[in-house]
Amino acid sequence: xxxxxxxxxxVFFFLxxxxxxxxxxxxxxxxxxxxxxxxxxxxxxxxxTDWEEVDTQSLILQKGPGEYYLLVLKIPAPELPFLNRIKLxxxxxMIRAGMDDVILYNLSHIRQSYPIDRIYRFKDSEQMxxxxxxxxxxxxxxxxxxxxxSPAKSGLPRKNGVEI
Numbered sequence: 001x002x003x004x005x006x007x008x009x010x011v012f013f014f015l016x017x018x019x020x021x022x023x024x025x026x027x028x029x030x031x032x033x034x035x036x037x038x039x040x041x042x043x044x045x046x047x048x049t050d051w052e053e054v055d056t057q058s059l060i061l062q063k064g065p066g067e068y069y070l071l072v073l074k075i076p077a078p079e080l081p082f083l084n085r086i087k088l089x090x091x092x093x094m095i096r097a098g099m100d101d102v103i104l105y106n107l108s109h110i111r112q113s114y115p116i117d118r119i120y121r122f123k124d125s126e127q128m129x130x131x132x133x134x135x136x137x138x139x140x141x142x143x144x145x146x147x148x149x150s151p152a153k154s155g156l157p158r159k160n161g162v163e164i
Contacts, residue, residue, distance in 0.1 A: 027117050030135060031058065031072045037120040037131065042094040043069055053080045054135045059102070060128060068128040071102065074117040079106045095119070 033039075043063070050062040056076040061069045080086075087103035088095055101113040122128040 027072060027074060028057070031118065033070075033120055033131070037070070037122065037127075040069075040097075040119050040121050042091075042096040043119060043121075045088070045090045045093055045095050048088075051086060052132075053083075054132055056080050058135060059086075060122075060132060066125055068122040068125065070118075070120040070122065070128075070131065071116050072118040072120070073102060074115040077102070077104055077112070077114045079104055079112075089113075 043061070047063045048061050049064065051059055052062075053059045054070070056078050058070060058072050059080065061071060063069065083104060085105075087105075089100045089103065090096075091099050095116070097116050097119045099116075101115050104112050104114065106112065122131065
């Protein structure tokens with residue numbers, strides 16, 4: 001009986017581990033921006049001044065004036081829109097896609113880690129605003145209902161904390 005239990009446990013463990021390895025996490029297709037933006041493998045961790053969530057699976061980092069990066073997370077982080085502080089892990093002096101994480105602390109102070117899947121560099125703030133609006137789902141024509149021109153969104157509207 002003990003031998004049967006050991007074999008059953010080993011087979012169950014093997015099937016569980018192998019099924020986890022077969023299921024791959026697919027990042028939604030809307031984040032496949034390789035032909036439109038410059039994908040980079042890493043960014044220098046120093047000089048990050050601000051961040052803004054785009055949605056639950058992506059955020060924009062600002063490094064100095066006019067230097068913006070889009071971080072796409074491997075899985076959605078539902079609490080991201082409600083936080084004003086994040087932590088980034090780093091490998092040496094660099095934040096690397098596929099190796100480092102965005103760390104969030106929810107309201108219960110529970111630490112959750114979200115792997116960075118891709119990093120894209122924006123060439124300027126105009127390109128950043130265009131892609132931010134596109135990923136958010138905003139397709140504004142620049143006109144309000146009363147035919148007045150809507151003001152352009154600023155770079156990153158609020159100051160958020162970043163720890164590395």
